Amino acid sequence: xxxxxxxxxxxxxxxxxxxxxxxxxxxxxxxxxxxxxxxxxxxxxxxxxxxxxxxxxxxxxxxxxxxxxxxxxxxxxxxxxxxxxxxxxxxxxxxxxxxxxxxxxxxxxxxxx
Amino acid sequence: xxxxxxxxxxxxxxxxxxxxxxxxxxxxxxxxxxxxxxxxxxxxxxxxxxxxxxxxxxxxxxxxxxxxxxxxxxxxxxxxxxxxxxxxxxxxxxxxxxxxxxxxxxx
Numbered sequence: 001x002x003x004x005x006x007x008x009x010x011x012x013x014x015x016x017x018x019x020x021x022x023x024x025x026x027x028x029x030x031x032x033x034x035x036x037x038x039x040x041x042x043x044x045x046x047x048x049x050x051x052x053x054x055x056x057x058x059x060x061x062x063x064x065x066x067x068x069x070x071x072x073x074x075x076x077x078x079x080x081x082x083x084x085x086x087x088x089x090x091x092x093x094x095x096x097x098x099x100x101x102x103x104x105x106x107x108x109x110x111x112x113x
Numbered sequence: 114x115x116x117x118x119x120x121x122x123x124x125x126x127x128x129x130x131x132x133x134x135x136x137x138x139x140x141x142x143x144x145x146x147x148x149x150x151x152x153x154x155x156x157x158x159x160x161x162x163x164x165x166x167x168x169x170x171x172x173x174x175x176x177x178x179x180x181x182x183x184x185x186x187x188x189x190x191x192x193x194x195x196x197x198x199x200x201x202x203x204x205x206x207x208x209x210x211x212x213x214x215x216x217x218x219x220x
């Protein structure tokens with residue numbers, strides 16, 4: 001089925017550990033996004049990639065890095081995890097920036113202890 | 114700072130009722146507004162996208178409107194069903210998000 005695939009679905013990290021969240025889409029979309037969602041809050045944009053080869057900071061980029069590996073894949077890396085990064089992370093894609101409907105992955109639930 | 118506000122935070126209604134969810138935003142220079150549905154433990158599903166040049170969009174029992182001058186968008190759900198129970202979020206341009214309205218439809 002066409003869509004956005006995120007791995008892993010669940011992860012527990014110790015403070016200071018690093019990890020990479022993977023995201024891939026098979027809809028030939030140009031734009032990809034990483035969000036975090038905390039309880040009782042809306043989504044907050046971490047980083048986005050308007051097109052292959054470009055990445056830009058969103059509202060809450062500190063503590064994260066991203067790589068747009070190719071048109072399909074957009075990864076999010078936590079270099080030194082902190083408890084404040086405990087959250088649910090969503091990847092999304094759209095045909096062309098914020099002008100089109102978004103397709104979301106099912107999320108990664110990350111706990112940092 | 115641009116903000117998106119959704120009121121109420123939660124809503125519980127009997128099956129069959131027509132209902133309206135509200136989304137307010139600051140800054141009328143908006144390109145588009147999108148409504149999403151989120152089921153517990155799941156990702157988000159885009160329901161409707163309204164471009165700034167449009168006033169409303171319809172899909173089945175759902176109708177979304179956009180009034181830039183008042184900074185408001187509404188999602189109208191006709192003849193609600195238990196399967197409509199979910200959290201509904203609105204977002205301007207995918208950049209700024211409301212916290213959502215948790216909707217419960219009672220059988």
